[in-house]
Structure formats: structure tokens, C-alpha cells
Amino acid sequence: MAETRMDAAGGLSVTTGVDVDDAVRRLVGDDVPRRLAAADATLWGPEAEAEAAIRLGWVDTFTRSRRLLPELARVRDALAGSGVDRVVLAGMGGSSLAPEVICRTLDRPLTVLDTTDPGQIRDALAAAPLERTVVVVSSKSGGTVETESLRRVWVQAFTDAGIADVGGHFVVVTDPASPLEQLATAMGAHVFLADPDVGGRYSALTAFGLVPAALAGVDVAELLDDAETFAATLAADPPENPALLLGALLASRPTFSIADDGSGIVGLGDWVEQLLAESTGKGGTGVLPVVVESPDAPGARADGVLSVLVGGAKPPGFPGGSRPEAPDVAVNGPLGAQFLCWEAATAFAGRLLGIDPFDQPNVAESKDNTKRILESGVPAEEPAFRDGTVEGFGTDAGDLTAALRDLAGQVGPEGYLAVMAYLDREGDAEAAGLRRLLARVVDAPVTFGWGPRFLHSTGQFHKGGRPTGVFLQITADPGSPLEVPGRPYDFARLQEAQAAGDRQALRDRGRPLLWLRLSDRGDGIRRLAAAAEEISRS
Structure with missing residues (x-):
């Protein structure tokens, strides 16, 4: 490995022995960190500007998301007062992956239905008394076929069980003025409107990530606190901009593997996979994420593959490390900071790769x-x-x-x-x-x-x-x-x-x-x- 480098600030560190100094210097020379922190939509070229202009809300969405907290507490207490203690999430992609990571990490029960498999759905319907169940229906567009199909089957199940207030067993998360907002209001469901300037895969710290987790018992304010602490690093120069270094590393190889190494964060790789694959995989290029089961799993290290560990033991060349075989990168920090760091790193990598990290044309x-x-x-x-x-x-x-x-x-x-x-x-x-x-x-x-x-x-x-x-x-x-x-x-x-x-x-x-x-x-x-x-x- 080359000389070890650690960029750390805002409660999170990125450590590596891979030399990406030239890429970091290019980003700094073009004033990219400051421009990203200011939500500059011109960073990815004129063809991407229109989409970026309505997709950069994630840069500071944690500030607006705090407005959700009082209403979340009210709905959670009202449901608990009615004996509701089981949360089912019906959502796909960015609408389900972040809350699943949050709840698995903090050991809170959440049933995630991001499937059309009849057996899995049937098991979820039968798993607990329906009168104790609330279903969170999450869809940014309000027209996702899987999510709408799941909403329909749960409405039928509640109706067949003789539950009078069917709408009261639903919480809907969607964008303002979507068809789902209108439907939710008509059925008497609790409605949380998400930030319309944040795309689905960047929505971890919006209502899509926070509402299901909060209803399941997570103190989501801590996630926002961690993100806010880290946000101050986005405009900084190295070595106090870990996301900048991570973005340069991700753009340096065609493929990266990601594994957990004792961080206590469960399932982050699945969320990172959808973020990077969907954001960069277009125009015949992109960075391929490979989620592996452990640091020493087959495929974790290979020629052309950047090996990334989240948390845990660091290799001998890293400060305080003890692992005999060094990964290329270690990313250490709390979950709220991890979400924002990887989102910013994806935006930085998109700039280096010359692609629009916010569209999904295919x-x-x-x-x-x-x-x-x-x-x-x-x-x-x-x-x-x-x-x-x-x-x-x-x-x-x-x-x-x-x-x-x-x-x-x-x-x-x-x-x-x-x-x-x-x-x-x-x-x-x-x-x-x-x-x-x-x-x-x-x-x-x-x-x-x-x-x-x-x-x-x-x-x-x-x-x-x-x-x-x-x-x-x-x-x-x-x-x-x-x-x-x-x-x-x-x-x-x-x-x-x-x-x-x-x-x-x-x-x-x-x-x-x-x-x-x-x-x-x-x-x-x-x-x-x-x-x-x-x-x-x-």
C-alpha cells in the first residue's frame, strides 16, 4: 500500500492507502466542495443541470426534517395508545432500504415488504394481530406498482378483519401533491410529506427514512444530530472533508466491495449499493458495488476491486489497526454521518466520472x-x-x-x-x-x-x-x-x-x-x- 492517509472531521473518518491525491486536487481546484455545499446545480454539466436543480435538497435536508419530529411523536403516541405496536413498511428501493438499516442497526422491529412474492406477503399478513399493526406506505411518486398493490392487500385485510378505522392503521409518506397524498387523505391515513427536492436514493434523512424508523421506536433526532455535525465538513478542504476523499476513491476503480467490520451498523452495504449503482450506472460507465458477507468473503479483494470496510478493525498500516490483510479503505462514523458522507461521496464521484448522479434513465x-x-x-x-x-x-x-x-x-x-x-x-x-x-x-x-x-x-x-x-x-x-x-x-x-x-x-x-x-x-x-x-x- 502507499502511505496511509486519514481524512477525518465531523465525527467520521476515511482511511486509505490508495493514492487519489490528483483527483482530490482537481475537485478542490474546481471549488467543488464549496459549490456542492451551496447546492450548485451546474457541477455536473449543462445536461444535468435541470435535474440537479431539483435534487440537491439532501445537502441540508436534515434541517427541514426536524420539522417532522413533533408530528412523528404525536402519531407514535396515538398509535401506542391504541395498542398498535407492530410497524410494516411497504416501499421499494430508497423508500425502504434506509429505514431497514436504521432499525436493524438500533435493534427495533420493522417488517419490510419490498417484494411482490405472494408467500412473503402472506406471511407478513399472518404474523401478528391486525389490530396491532400500522402499515407505512412509502412512495415518492405515489404510483409505484408494488407499493400500491401492497396498500390494496392491507386495506382488504383490515376490512376483512372487521376493523372500523382502516385509514387509522395507515401512515403514508409521499411527495406533496402526488396521487398517493390525495388517496391517503381520502382514506383517513396519517400523512407525512417528504422533501420534494430529494431523490429517492438520497432520501435516508427525509421522511422516507425517518418516519418508519421513528414509529418503530428509534430516536431519529440522533441521526439528524450526527448528520448536522458532519454537514459542516462538506465545504471544507482536505484533510477535513472525508466525503471528498471517499468520492475520489470510489471513482478510482470500476468496482468496489463493501463489508462491515464490527461497526455495529447492520445492512449499510445494501443501502450504499442502491445509491452508487443507480447514481453512476449509466451511459455505459459507472461504479459497480459488490456487497460481501464479511471482509474475507470471496470477491472482497481482487484485481481492480476497491475493498471498503465500514467500521471495525483497521489494518496494520492504519492507526490503531491489527488486521493482517489490509483493505483499501476504512470508513468509520455514526449512521447519520455515514448516510450524508456516502451521498456526498457519490456526488463527488459523479463529477469525476462526468455523469449526472441524480437521474435514472433506464x-x-x-x-x-x-x-x-x-x-x-x-x-x-x-x-x-x-x-x-x-x-x-x-x-x-x-x-x-x-x-x-x-x-x-x-x-x-x-x-x-x-x-x-x-x-x-x-x-x-x-x-x-x-x-x-x-x-x-x-x-x-x-x-x-x-x-x-x-x-x-x-x-x-x-x-x-x-x-x-x-x-x-x-x-x-x-x-x-x-x-x-x-x-x-x-x-x-x-x-x-x-x-x-x-x-x-x-x-x-x-x-x-x-x-x-x-x-x-x-x-x-x-x-x-x-x-x-x-x-x-x-
């Missing part, structure tokens, strides 16, 4: 495909093979092991493998282990995403980022149907249409894609794991 494509397929039906395809409980499509292989081996062989030296699982994130959790197994097979980055959740984050990178991805899509038979009230489709059909729409978007770009359909989820996942193990041994 996200709508899979949504449009889904809508068409819901209307016309999923195109019929014949499987290339049947291997026990696994059917394979889009391959010439005759069995599962051969199909996985062929797919792995298509990952080029600049490529990556993305595993996309349209399954139950709770009931089929063991599927996430496929990332680790396949990372032992593929000499390239391997990512894992739950569908349709990833469509609102890494899905942008898959389509608009570097055109080197190879894709493994996993779907499964849904079991018994679960209706979407008032819609001509059920959740199984919606999930199937989303997977088919994403396949279409990737195939239209000529991306290699293997689709595996499981007739039995448990057995199919075990067969997949065994095939990956066999390939790694050979």
Missing part, C-alpha cells in the same frame, strides 16, 4: 415491460433442460451444472455476474448464499439481488452501466395465489411479469442471461448450491 424500461406483459401475458418459452426441480432457459446445456459452468465462462475480464432472485427474501433466505458460492467459481465480481427490489437500485446499472454483465435469473412457482384487490392480476402474475420484463430488457441489449425456474424452492436452491460447489471443486 429504470422505467423494465416497468414499462412489466405493464405490457401484465396486459398481454408472459410469452411462452420451452425449457432447454429439466434437472430435477430446476428448469433452465436460454442455454444450450443439458443440465444445471453444465448451464452454470457455461454461464460462468461467459464472464469476461472486465465483466461481472449478477444473481437476480425473484423469491421470498425471508423464506428463501438461503438463496443469498449463492453469491459466495459463485464468487469461488467466477474470477470476477459477483452480486446478488432480490427481485423486484433490485430493479429500483442495481437494475439501472444492469441496463445503463458497463455493458459487461452476465445474468442469472431465478424464479419459482408461487404456490397458492394472492389477489391484488381491484386489479385484474394477482401477486404471482405481477412477480412473473416483473421477471419477464427484466429478462426482455436484458436480452434486448444482448446480455448473456440464464433463467432458472424452480418447481420446489428449497430443493431447487439446494441443487443450485450443489452445482456451484461441484464447479468450484473442478
Whole structure:
């Protein structure tokens, strides 16, 4: 490693042995820190200016978010007084990832539904008495199909249970004047309006991140305090601008891995993944985040990969460090500061990469495909093979092991493998282990995403980022149907249409894609794991 450098201020530090001094000097020379802190929309060029002008509220949103606190306390106390002690969050992407990190980190119970899997939804409906449940419906646009479908099924469940005040069991978070605001008012729900000048993936410290967490029992004022302390560093010169150093580091490599190393912060990598992938993955470029299970997990360190640890033990070259194998970067600080630091670092990296970090030009494509397929039906395809409980499509292989081996062989030296699982994130959790197994097979980055959740984050990178991805899509038979009230489709059909729409978007770009359909989820996942193990041994 090069000489160790630590930039620290505002309660957070970024430590590295990677030399990015030239990039830092360019940013400072162009007065980028001061201009970002002043919400200068011209930083990313004329084509990005119009979007940036309405998306930079996150720079100081923590000040406006304090206005939410009295009403949050009132609603929380009113719900508690009515015996409501279970919080369910229905939201996708930036509307759910931050509150999930907050509640997992602070050990507060929050049921997150960012899925269309009928089994996972059905389990959430049955998990606790409905009279003790409040559902937070979060959607910036107010028109997200997954969120609206979930709202409908919970309205029906409360109605069927004979609950008189159905609206009183809902809290809605949305932008001012969205269709959801009007609907929420009509149904008698509690309404919190988010900052309209903050995009979804930068919304951790707005109502989208704070309302579900506060209702679950988190003292969110502490998050705002930490962010406010850190905010004073955004306009500073090095070494008192940790986000500036982190942004230069992120822009220095095409891929970075992120793992926790004893920080006490749980799941931050998933939130960082959606922030960086969706913000930078466009125009055929971008920085690919790879969330790994531990600092020594397969794929955490490789040629061309920047290894990042959040918190915990630092390597020997770092102050106070003891880890025998040094990561490239360590980021240490409280959660509120982490949110703001990574957001600013993403904006700095966007400047260095020459991209607009606030738009998402390819996200709508899979949504449009889904809508068409819901209307016309999923195109019929014949499987290339049947291997026990696994059917394979889009391959010439005759069995599962051969199909996985062929797919792995298509990952080029600049490529990556993305595993996309349209399954139950709770009931089929063991599927996430496929990332680790396949990372032992593929000499390239391997990512894992739950569908349709990833469509609102890494899905942008898959389509608009570097055109080197190879894709493994996993779907499964849904079991018994679960209706979407008032819609001509059920959740199984919606999930199937989303997977088919994403396949279409990737195939239209000529991306290699293997689709595996499981007739039995448990057995199919075990067969997949065994095939990956066999390939790694050979």
C-alpha cells in the first residue's frame, strides 16, 4: 500500500492507502466542495443541470426534517395508545432500504415488504394481530406498482378483519401533491410529506427514512444530530472533508466491495449499493458495488476491486489497526454521518466520472415491460433442460451444472455476474448464499439481488452501466395465489411479469442471461448450491 492517509472531521473518518491525491486536487481546484455545499446545480454539466436543480435538497435536508419530529411523536403516541405496536413498511428501493438499516442497526422491529412474492406477503399478513399493526406506505411518486398493490392487500385485510378505522392503521409518506397524498387523505391515513427536492436514493434523512424508523421506536433526532455535525465538513478542504476523499476513491476503480467490520451498523452495504449503482450506472460507465458477507468473503479483494470496510478493525498500516490483510479503505462514523458522507461521496464521484448522479434513465424500461406483459401475458418459452426441480432457459446445456459452468465462462475480464432472485427474501433466505458460492467459481465480481427490489437500485446499472454483465435469473412457482384487490392480476402474475420484463430488457441489449425456474424452492436452491460447489471443486 502507499502511505496511509486519514481524512477525518465531523465525527467520521476515511482511511486509505490508495493514492487519489490528483483527483482530490482537481475537485478542490474546481471549488467543488464549496459549490456542492451551496447546492450548485451546474457541477455536473449543462445536461444535468435541470435535474440537479431539483435534487440537491439532501445537502441540508436534515434541517427541514426536524420539522417532522413533533408530528412523528404525536402519531407514535396515538398509535401506542391504541395498542398498535407492530410497524410494516411497504416501499421499494430508497423508500425502504434506509429505514431497514436504521432499525436493524438500533435493534427495533420493522417488517419490510419490498417484494411482490405472494408467500412473503402472506406471511407478513399472518404474523401478528391486525389490530396491532400500522402499515407505512412509502412512495415518492405515489404510483409505484408494488407499493400500491401492497396498500390494496392491507386495506382488504383490515376490512376483512372487521376493523372500523382502516385509514387509522395507515401512515403514508409521499411527495406533496402526488396521487398517493390525495388517496391517503381520502382514506383517513396519517400523512407525512417528504422533501420534494430529494431523490429517492438520497432520501435516508427525509421522511422516507425517518418516519418508519421513528414509529418503530428509534430516536431519529440522533441521526439528524450526527448528520448536522458532519454537514459542516462538506465545504471544507482536505484533510477535513472525508466525503471528498471517499468520492475520489470510489471513482478510482470500476468496482468496489463493501463489508462491515464490527461497526455495529447492520445492512449499510445494501443501502450504499442502491445509491452508487443507480447514481453512476449509466451511459455505459459507472461504479459497480459488490456487497460481501464479511471482509474475507470471496470477491472482497481482487484485481481492480476497491475493498471498503465500514467500521471495525483497521489494518496494520492504519492507526490503531491489527488486521493482517489490509483493505483499501476504512470508513468509520455514526449512521447519520455515514448516510450524508456516502451521498456526498457519490456526488463527488459523479463529477469525476462526468455523469449526472441524480437521474435514472433506464429504470422505467423494465416497468414499462412489466405493464405490457401484465396486459398481454408472459410469452411462452420451452425449457432447454429439466434437472430435477430446476428448469433452465436460454442455454444450450443439458443440465444445471453444465448451464452454470457455461454461464460462468461467459464472464469476461472486465465483466461481472449478477444473481437476480425473484423469491421470498425471508423464506428463501438461503438463496443469498449463492453469491459466495459463485464468487469461488467466477474470477470476477459477483452480486446478488432480490427481485423486484433490485430493479429500483442495481437494475439501472444492469441496463445503463458497463455493458459487461452476465445474468442469472431465478424464479419459482408461487404456490397458492394472492389477489391484488381491484386489479385484474394477482401477486404471482405481477412477480412473473416483473421477471419477464427484466429478462426482455436484458436480452434486448444482448446480455448473456440464464433463467432458472424452480418447481420446489428449497430443493431447487439446494441443487443450485450443489452445482456451484461441484464447479468450484473442478
